[in-house]
Amino acid sequence: MSKLDTMDFAILGYLQENGKRSYTEIAKLLDVSEGTIRTRINRMLKENVFEFVIHTNPNKVGLNVQAIIGISTKLGSQEKIADQLNQYSEVRFVGAFSGRHDLIIQAYFKNNEDLVHFVNKELAKMDGIISADVNIELKQYKDSFSYVQEKNA
Known part of the structure; x- marks a missing residue:
């Protein structure tokens, strides 16, 4: 590159x-x-420096519940669980992290019932998940994909 x-x-x-x-x-x-x-x-x-994407406002398309979910996995299960999470359309982001949780995901749902179903039915059936720490967004202060500061050549 x-x-x-x-x-x-x-x-x-x-x-x-x-x-x-x-x-x-x-x-x-x-x-x-x-x-x-x-x-x-x-x-x-x-060179994959950037890509053109449409950034949709989740609330405007009926996705009113955003959750950040920290997931603890059994040793050796992290990658398998991440691959399974990637298959869900509700899941926007999956990342491996150091610290309290092995994986952190960001997911959007129409309502709380859909979130509860995702946690209690979908996550619960994944072999290798030890626990899930669900955090619901109450208010958003910033949502940006802007990483470049300079624009004067």
Whole structure:
């Protein structure tokens, strides 16, 4: 993978502000050709620096309950459990962590009943889970996928 330079970071910054921004507009903002922007974006896409995604507001699509669930697993079961969790559409994130829990997941549900079903039926049937610590989001203060600060080349 090639190293990102200030222009790459500037391009990423402009795309994070508005993912529908045209290559021509970014080129004007950075005082370079549209071809330069296109080439750099295509390279960064090919090298998996970023991807274009639609970030949906869960509440607007009927997913009103967000849970962060810490899962403790039997030794040797972590990867198997993570693979099983990946199959659930409700689960948005699965990560292995050091500390109190072996896995932490973020999941969205229509209502509390769906969350209870997921914990008591789906998680309960997974061999290798020792315990699940369920935390429900009460209020959200920030939800961002913006990691790039610099946008001036």
